[in-house]
Every structure is written in structure tokens, then in C-alpha cells.
Amino acid sequence: MRMRKQNDRNTTLRDVARLSGFSSATVSIVLNQAPLARYIPEQTRTHIEQAAKKLGYHPNLLARSLRSKRNHVLGVLVFDLSDPFCTPILKGIENTVYQASYLAVLADAQSEWTRFERHLEILLGQRVEGLIVIANWILADINLLADVEKHDIPTVIIGRELQRASIHSVLVDNEAGGFLALQHLHALGHRKIAFIRGPKLLPDSGRRWKGVRSFARSVNLQIDARLVVDLPDLRTPNSGFEAGIKAAEELLRRRHPFTAIMAFDDMTAMGCIRTLTVAGIKVPEKCSVIGFDDVAPASLMVPALTTIRQPMEAMGDVAAALIVDWLRAGPESSDSEVKSRKMSPELVVRESTRPPA
Amino acid sequence: MRMRKQNDRNTTLRDVARLSGFSSATVSIVLNQAPLARYIPEQTRTHIEQAAKKLGYHPNLLARSLRSKRNHVLGVLVFDLSDPFCTPILKGIENTVYQASYLAVLADAQSEWTRFERHLEILLGQRVEGLIVIANWILADINLLADVEKHDIPTVIIGRELQRASIHSVLVDNEAGGFLALQHLHALGHRKIAFIRGPKLLPDSGRRWKGVRSFARSVNLQIDARLVVDLPDLRTPNSGFEAGIKAAEELLRRRHPFTAIMAFDDMTAMGCIRTLTVAGIKVPEKCSVIGFDDVAPASLMVPALTTIRQPMEAMGDVAAALIVDWLRAGPESSDSEVKSRKMSPELVVRESTRPPA
DNA sequence: GGGCTCTATTAAAACGTTTTAGTTAAGAAC
DNA sequence: GTTCTTAACTAAAACGTTTTAATAGAGCCC
Secondary structure (H helix, E strand, O other), rough: OOOOOOOOOOOOOOHHHHOOOHHHHHHHHHHOOOOHHHHOOHHHHHHHHHHHHHHHOOOOOHHHHHHHHHOOOEEEEOOOOOOHHHHHHHHHHHHHHHHHEEEEEEEEOOHHHHHHHHHHHHHHHOOOOOEEEEOOOOOHHHHHHHHHHHHOOOOOEEEEEEEEEEEEEEEEEEHHHHHHHHHHHHHHHOOOOEEEEEOOOOOHHHHHHHHHHHHHHHHHHHOOOHEEEOOOOOOOOOHHHHHHHHHHHHHHHHHHOOOHHHHHHHHHHHHHHHHHHHHOOOOOOOEEEEEEEEHHHHOOOOOOEEEEEEHHHHHHHHHHHHHHHHHHHHHOOOOOOOOEEEOOOEEEEOOOOOOOO | OOOOOOOOOOOOOHHHHHHHHOOHHHHHHHOOHHHHHHHHHHHHHHHHHHHHHOOOOOOOOOHHHHHHHOOOOOEEEEEOOOOOOOOOHHHHHHHHHOOOOOEEEEOOOOOOOHHHHHHHHHHHOOOOOEEEEOOOOOOHHHHHHHHHHHOOOOOOOOOOHHHHOOOEEEOOHHHHHHHHHHHHHHOOOOOOOEEOOOOOOHHHHHHHHHHHHHHHOOOOOOHHHEEEEEEEOOOOOOOOOHHHHHHHHHHHHOOOOOEEEEOOOOOHHHHHHHHHHOOOOOOOHHHHOOOOOOEHHHOOOOOOOEEEEEOOOHHHHEEEEEEEHHHHHHHOOOOOOOOOEEEEEEEEEEOOOOOOO
């Protein structure tokens, strides 16, 4: 590997000024197409631009932000990147943010609180202009809020709803999702349906269950308590598969017949499918399975998973757009009330559900 | 949403100085535990620290880096984040970098060259101290090199080997991987083996194939050209599944019997499994399938995929460690030759392979 | 010839740190 | 009584920009 060059200094605005014979001010104005540039004659402009090009000038963004207090950088803090749930969201964010000519910098906390806090601190220290938090896990909001509110920086959180905070949120309508899922199974003709509910600590769990009960009530369907199991509370974002295996085993152990399983999410559903298949129960011939989320692997399975889709990419889009608009509107915009945006889930029928035999 | 406060100004070092009654210099020295701090008496120190705490002082990292030319930030540029191949690598990077108390900021190019370049430019403009590029796709290296070399910043690339550049690289030993894969199938007793090779433009394809032929030669196994298909060149990182479906269909269409498929990677392998299953050919009973990579979904399938594992997390670790050490050693270290680190792949036997019937 | 308004350009301050090169006082060494 | 060392602190320069306020000439109007 070569050494850093002797001449390590990056070329600066001043260098361009020197070469072109104009002052740094003029150069800055020209290169940024600042309002004042309208008075600068064509000739000067090209002259300066050529000088810049010749020197290979790239502005030092640190200095720029320090002075102008704008850096066009948004921080994205994800609680665990290895969760397949994040990826499409990030894609949505990246797209929108890119269009708006911002840069989204990601930091991954890997499910650790201390990392989360340190990353947050650094992002704030870098003076990002806005913050998007992807809360794909149980989130004790206290610390987050303290820090963020102090800095008073536009923030939106995806996947959770925060009370008592000046923070927007974007999340799926879990209740509607639960409703849709059961509706689908019911419409196929299933009546003996098993449920794997999410961890109690996760707000989503309750919401989805509420939707389920709401549909059940609407069609006068009895939910058999012996066909309901809960996922354990402690679980890292990727333990869902194992948990699904365990939960399905538990269901089989109870020896109460069922023709369909509604799983808390796709990972759980995949775990179920494994357990069922290993036990010789064919999916979907002998038992239907429906998931929730529509993460990438869901469509790769055989059978491909029927699921309730969260519009993840759109959620990323919306979150990013919220921030960008907010930033564009500037500090004087008073209309931005704390909002929580609920996105509609969507039933995606694939191969893992079918009318009961 | 609340307005930005009137009092928007963040508290600065100067504020702390004012409150504590010392100069900014002293405050800076104390708060950073700079060498000179050894002369500062305990009393002063605590006094200053209390003042800082009371004001809720958080240093402006922009100003800090601008002055000191160190920001403890590494840029990570990924060509497409939605490729499941990236996630474990990022995890490895994040871990190592975190230990070294750096921050890894990610930027996702979403398979677009223009984005890649813009992100690169911004990261360099932010004066990141080092750069890690995850090249999970076909990479025309020219532009990248031009920019990076000019800035002369420690860089390592994961997944590709670059010639003629002062850039380290970390990648799996593809040849060994190809060797291992065929060895496994052969050891199980398979002789009529189909191959789905990678896109021609991808260097990995050739390497893996070389390993395959090398093993075949060593045991005197004939490779039947009628059982070899190539994936098309144009493919985005996630088209592998579709391509696998098509490739397997092509193999079936040729009506040459085979008892096993060696797929270019896991995505392709999953596509094959789908095609075979749909065609009524049970995996692994009637046909074995082996993949390459060991991405997350591989272990979720039924049957779980036997594959050649790339040690992705370790690759991330190694790449990050390379940069960190390099940075630690400083500009004076002359020993850092351009290195390309080859990691050993590993056979992971799961359920999709079995001796032929 | 005074007062406008444009045009073209710039000097200098500011952003919030870190770091260099001191300063001062006190004691020790010679 | 001079010089050295060490402790405790600081003034001011620097980092590379953007921005504010100013300058100065030119043309025009009365």
C-alpha cells in the first residue's frame, strides 16, 4: 500500500481562488450557484469552474456544514439490521431521500441498547438534519426521547407509536391486518383455527389480536383457547423461526385438531411449516398457514407463504418524505402536528393456504 | 409538532468555559482527556465536568473533525443492501468497528452506478477516515479507483479482487468452494450431476467452475456438457431466484437424467428446488441440490439447504480490522502491502442433499 | 453634482472545535 | 541571583467553508 502522499492536503476553496485570481467569496458563490451568482458574468464563472476542475476540487463538507448548518444528511438508526423486515424499509427511505438529494446514513445497533445510544449520540453530534428510527423491536422509549427532544431535531419512528413525544410515527395498521388474516382463513372455510400470538410486550401483538377478535365476533366464530399460544417475550429479532417451531410443536402436543394456523409473523409461520412438514402434515393440503409482514424469504419457500403484507417500502418512503418536507418547510412551519401515519396492510395469497380437506 | 426552540443554538464549548470560569482551551483539554490534562488538578476537572453536564454539552463533531482531521467514522458503501449476502457482512463490520470505537456509516447504492458514485463522493466529502466497499455485484472498477486513489484513503473491498489498485480486498476462496461442493455430491455417490454456472461476467463464476473441474479431474469424473447451463449476465442481485427457476426448467427440458444439481448460489438453488418440487421431483429424495453462500433464508427452507458457506461475518470482521489497524498504524507504516485476503469456505450439510436413490 | 440602481467583487466575520506556543508562578538546582 | 523544571492555565491561530456588509464603478435621472 502506498503511503499517504506528502502533499496530503486536499485542495481547498482558497486554492481555487488563488489559481483563478478571484476571492474565495466569489468562488464559493459561483460554485454553489448562490443567489448572488446572478451578478457574476459568464466569463468569470467558467474561469472559476475550470480552475476548480483542474485542481480536482471537492468541497470539505464538514466545513460547509459547520458554517451553513446544513449538511443534507439524515440519520437512520435501525435496531437490528439483520431483521429482513428492515431491508425494504431502508430501500424506501433511501429512494425518497435520494430524490430529495439528501444522504441517508445508516447505523445498526445490533439489538444492543448501549449501541443504540452511542450511535444516536454520534449521529446527533454529526448534526444530521433529521432522524429516522426503525424500531423493529421492543423499544423502551425513554432514553431515546430524552436525547432527541433535547436536540429538537425532526424525527420519525417506523414501526412503533410513541405517546407523549414530539415525534412522528409510521406504522402498519395491525388491527386491520389481524382482521384480514382471519377473514381470509374463514373465507376459505376454516373454522378450527390455531393462533400463535406475538410476545405480550410487543404492542403489535395486542393490536393484531384485537383485529382477529373483531373479525371473529363479526361472523360469530368461536376462538378456542386451547388453540392459542403466545410467543415468549424475550426474543431477538431473528429468533422468530425457532419460536415458530416451538409454538407449532406445542400446538401439536395439545392434540386439538385444527386446519389452519395464523402465525404472528412470517418467521413464525416458516417455523410452523417446518414443524408441520417434519410431522408429516402437508402444507397446505392438511393445514393452511398464514403469516404477517411479507418479508423477502416468504416468497422463496415451497409452498410460498400466504401472508399479510406490510407495505414496508412505502413506509420507508412516507417516513422519509415526512422528514424531508418538514425540513423543506423550515422552522417556521407551524402546521406540523405530531402525527402517526397508519398504513394499510394487504393480503397476499400464495400457496400456503387452501380450503380445508 | 413543536417549533424549533427560539434558543436553538446548541450549547458550545465556549458556554461551558464561560460557566466554569476557565478558558475554552482548558475545557477542551479536560473533556478530551488530552495529554496536557495531567497537569490539571482534580478540582478544576470536576468543576468543568459538572458545568458541561449541567449545560448538557455535546461536542459538535463537525467542528472537531474539521480541526483535528479525525472523526472516527468509516464509510461503508454497499452496492445493494437488499441482497441477503450483505447483512452478515455488515454485522461483522459493525462489530469490529464498534469495538474500535469507530462508527460505520452505511450507504446503499441500490444497484445504481450513479448512486454509488454520488454516495462515494459524499462520504469522501465528509472526510471519512476509511472506506469499505461491499461489491456484491458486477463492478466496473474504473471510476471507483479514480476517486478513491485521488483521496488516498484506506480502502478495502469485499467480494472482489481489484488488480492494479492500492486497495485491499477480502473474499472467499471460490475455487476451494467449487471443489468442496462437487466433492460433497460425489462422496454421496452422485455421478450424473447438473451444474448451473454463474453469469460469465462475474469473476466468481469462473473461479468456482475452476474448482469444480479441478475436483472432477482428481476423481476422473466426466462433466456432461448437456447438464451445464449458465445464468444470464444481466441480473440484479435479487434476480437469482427467478434465474434459478428458469435454469432448472431448462435442465428438465433437456431430458438428460441427473440426480443432483450444483447451483451457483443459494438463491439459484432455491429457485431450482421450487422448479423441481413443482415438477413433482422431490428434493432430496429424487434429486439433491447444493447452493453456495449460506444466506439467511437457506436454513429456513424445507428442506433446509445444503450449501457452501462463505464466512460472511468473518469477512466483515477482517475487512474492518484491516482498516482499523491501518488507521491505528498511521501514515508512517510502510509495511502495509496491497493484500487480498482469501477466506476459506465451508461445507454446511443440511437436508437438500442425500445419496441418489 | 448629488442621488439612485445595478453590476461585480471582496474583506472579514463566523461556525465550534483543537492545538501550538506561550505566560505566570513556584519551587529546585547550581 | 540566575537558570531550570514543573504545574496550571490561556490567547490566538487554525481547520475550510458560507455569509454579511461593504466597496467601487457605471449608467441614468433630475
